Amino acid sequence: MVKFVEGIDRDDPRVRRINYAIGGENNPELYAHIARLEARKAAEEARLAARKDVPARRKPPGDDDTLVASSDEEFVFAQDQTRDVELMLGRLRIYRTGIRFDLIAREQDEGRGTFIGERINLTHRFRRPPKHRIYLGIVLPDGKIATNKKCTPPQAPEDDDPATPWLYGGKSYSRQSETSATYFLSPRPEGSSEVVFTISYPEIGIDRASSITLDFTRFTRSGA
Template identity: 85%
Template structure:
């Protein structure tokens, strides 16, 4: 006979898994156990959905006085195709709490009749008229990877988590021949760290991932 014990995590090592598809009897105790599991899952989903914001340290500071270093160098991602549009990493700002940067798409033919922002989405959200977005991933020195697929508050680390890396999706803009989106990586990696930024965007012809490696120690110090 199987006894259900309240509070036991069914995924813990040593906890029995029952294949009830082959003759297991659904007892009232078992049904109550399933209901409790579903209730906990529903409560957790509701809690995450209710998160509309993240702590200030997970967002780019608004005061430039807190800058540690900065760079306005524009680094172009190499592309095998779609050479009429440049994808650029620029406007990097290093703060005590993290690193802010922009992804930029710039039209090579400024005579295009339409706004580039009507064709290319550099933000972390899929929103009208887009059915797609750029993929952005950052490889940290310890091998961890953050991406722009998990940029919303419900996907952020818990408020008291000071160490888990996360990417915040900020503002965006669009002009005739240029569009851009701001991101903020927190917490800040060590100053000596090399960060690898990788993008892919098959919908606009960037099928092969393209990467840029940056050494943040080469940035201009804020006190110079």
């Protein structure tokens, strides 16, 4: 049986085949090659860990100069059972570079003694204890997916890749009966802009995913 080390093109004429049946596992060339692969992997991990920021086009603009459209309409996620908390999308802001929106949780009973933000985490960061956060997934018209599982700079697409969809995790706030987290989706979907937003949150009883489909052409002018 021939084993190929990951990353090697078996058809490359420079590839050496090592017979494991005749002492191949002790071949120093194999160990040297594996060491090189591990060093390359460690260097790549260090490079990604050192990324502390992303290009400006991956963040919501700081002013409204490039604002294409906005809406303060709120879109409530359907739930499979009655709860005292509603989850929704709101505060849509559409820019040429992407779409900013808030993920909002609002309590119907304002008489509870604790802040809602102490129980529900809508950000992309895990909160302890216990370790939990909402799951947010966005399916784009071309089938590509962006999620809040990969919102940090080391997880972002390379700086020279403007096309891969990505979510930037922004600010959050919490009041007695409402908590919210801001996200920015880039790049802005082109063409037929039906975008599907899906959430799940087993820690608060939302085991079955709930989705909202928005057609962003309804918010934007033709040619904007």
